[in-house]
Amino acid sequence: MEFYQDNANLKWIILVVSVVISVSSIYYTNILVNQLKDRERNQVRLFAKALEYTSNDTNSNILFITEEIIYKNNSIPTMLVDEKGDILNYTNVDLDPSWVPIRKDKELKDQLEQMKRTFPPIPILLKDPSTNEVFGKQYVYYKNSFLLTQLIAYPYIQISVIAIFGFISYLAFNYSKTAEQNRVWVGLAKETAHQLGTPLSSLMAWVEVIRDDPQIRGKGIVEELDKDIAKLKIVTERFSSIGSTPVLKSENVHQLVTNVVSYLQPRVSAKINFEVYALSESIQAMVHAPLFEWVIENLCKNAVDAMGSSGTIAIKILRGNERRVFIDISDTGKGIAKSVIPNVFKPGFTTKKRGWGLGLALAKRIIEMYHEGRIFVKFSEENQGTTFRIVLQSA
Numbered sequence: 001m002e003f004y005q006d007n008a009n010l011k012w013i014i015l016v017v018s019v020v021i022s023v024s025s026i027y028y029t030n031i032l033v034n035q036l037k038d039r040e041r042n043q044v045r046l047f048a049k050a051l052e053y054t055s056n057d058t059n060s061n062i063l064f065i066t067e068e069i070i071y072k073n074n075s076i077p078t079m080l081v082d083e084k085g086d087i088l089n090y091t092n093v094d095l096d097p098s099w100v101p102i103r104k105d106k107e108l109k110d111q112l113e114q115m116k117r118t119f120p121p122i123p124i125l126l127k128d129p130s131t132n133e134v135f136g137k138q139y140v141y142y143k144n145s146f147l148l149t150q151l152i153a154y155p156y157i158q159i160s161v162i163a164i165f166g167f168i169s170y171l172a173f174n175y176s177k178t179a180e181q182n183r184v185w186v187g188l189a190k191e192t193a194h195q196l197g198t199p200l201s202s203l204m205a206w207v208e209v210i211r212d213d214p215q216i217r218g219k220g221i222v223e224e225l226d227k228d229i230a231k232l233k234i235v236t237e238r239f240s241s242i243g244s245t246p247v248l249k250s251e252n253v254h255q256l257v258t259n260v261v262s263y264l265q266p267r268v269s270a271k272i273n274f275e276v277y278a279l280s281e282s283i284q285a286m287v288h289a290p291l292f293e294w295v296i297e298n299l300c301k302n303a304v305d306a307m308g309s310s311g312t313i314a315i316k317i318l319r320g321n322e323r324r325v326f327i328d329i330s331d332t333g334k335g336i337a338k339s340v341i342p343n344v345f346k347p348g349f350t351t352k353k354r355g356w357g358l359g360l361a362l363a364k365r366i367i368e369m370y371h372e373g374r375i376f377v378k379f380s381e382e383n384q385g386t387t388f389r390i391v392l393q394s395a
């Protein structure tokens with residue numbers, strides 16, 4: 001129980017930490033981006049001022065300084081445009097030298113449109129040097145430098161890479177966990193079946209020896225031993241089937257369910273009432289009988305545990321659409337808390353003092369892996385009862 005709590009908490013902690021890292025990364029890069037944006041804007045303003053000076057002033061000293069500024073801009077793409085909208089000059093716009101002039105023109109116009117959408121232009125006033133009279137205007141358009149564009153995209157690329165990496169690691173981890181679980185299930189089951197085999201054969205031989213003993217005959221001992229041996233055979237068969245790939249056969253579901261009920265009924269409190277309803281007693285499904293009976297037995301045992309000393313276990317066998325068979329097992333027990341339902345099929349999850357938490361994990365494995373069916377909690381209300389549903393393919 002604690003393991004599942006811890007596991008769930010760990011998931012939340014990892015999620016929260018990743019969100020905090022992502023948000024702070026975006027936030028911090030945003031601050032950098034804004035600072036760099038301010039700096040680039042000022043640089044373009046200075047660049048525009050320098051252009052204004054060079055076109056209006058003929059003082060060679062200033063020209064020297066302004067040209068210095070103009071040539072220093074080697075990262076921000078800019079375009080100088082006249083009042084009619086024609087491009088007079090441009091800097092840092094990437095053009096392929098192999099392009100024909102029409103292609104180049106088109107690219108320049110596209111870039112200009114992009115710049116128009118990005119920032120408002122900085123106007124340059126053209127003045128007559130002698131009278132200082134404004135006789136025209138030009139505009140400097142610009143957009144973010146490559147560095148700035150990269151910096152804006154950076155946190156998103158970083159987060160995507162981390163997310164993809166996390167997702168792949170999660171899949172790999174899950175895959176190896178499932179593979180490991182499979183090996184443990186199969187290995188343990190095979191080993192158990194194997195170990196049971198030897199004493200079982202020897203028991204069978206001993207029963208034959210004492211069967212005809214006049215001192216034992218007529219006391220019902222051999223008959224009881226036969227029953228126990230039969231049960232042991234079933235157990236061995238269950239374990240050996242789960243350790244291999246069981247072959248499915250068309251079986252009468254009502255019959256199999258009745259077998260389990262007749263086995264369990266005398267072994268539980270007399271106040272526990274079993275009821276089996278079937279739409280038709282001839283419903284057939286593709287199942288492996290020993291494993292299917294094991295599932296029903298596990299579900300019924302859980303139902304008995306949930307009810308304590310008295311109650312009703314109702315098993316309904318129904319036909320669904322698309323050639324499906326439903327087996328609903330309902331009890332009038334204490335129910336399962338909503339928060340616990342997602343855990344009940346996990347191996348090791350139990351709320352019982354003497355439980356192993358394997359019954360439902362095994363049932364799920366048998367139904368979903370070997371029968372390609374489904375098993376789930378169809379209904380559960382605290383202190384009202386629980387219904388588990390098994391869905392199988394009809395034969």
Ligand SMILES: Nc1ncnc2c1ncn2[C@@H]1O[C@H](COP(=O)(O)OP(=O)(O)OP(=O)(O)O)[C@@H](O)[C@H]1O
Pocket residue numbers: 298302303306331333334335336344345349350351352354355356357358359360361386
């Ligand atoms: N019919 C039910 N009513 C209420 N709770 C249930 C019912 N069936 C299962 N549960 C809950 O699901 C848990 C897991 O069931 P599962 O059969 O896997 O293990 P277990 O019964 O605890 O132990 P094991 O079956 O290995 O002896 C149970 O401990 C119980 O809390």
Ligand SMILES: [Mg+2]
Pocket residue numbers: 298301302358359360
């Ligand atoms: Mg159980």
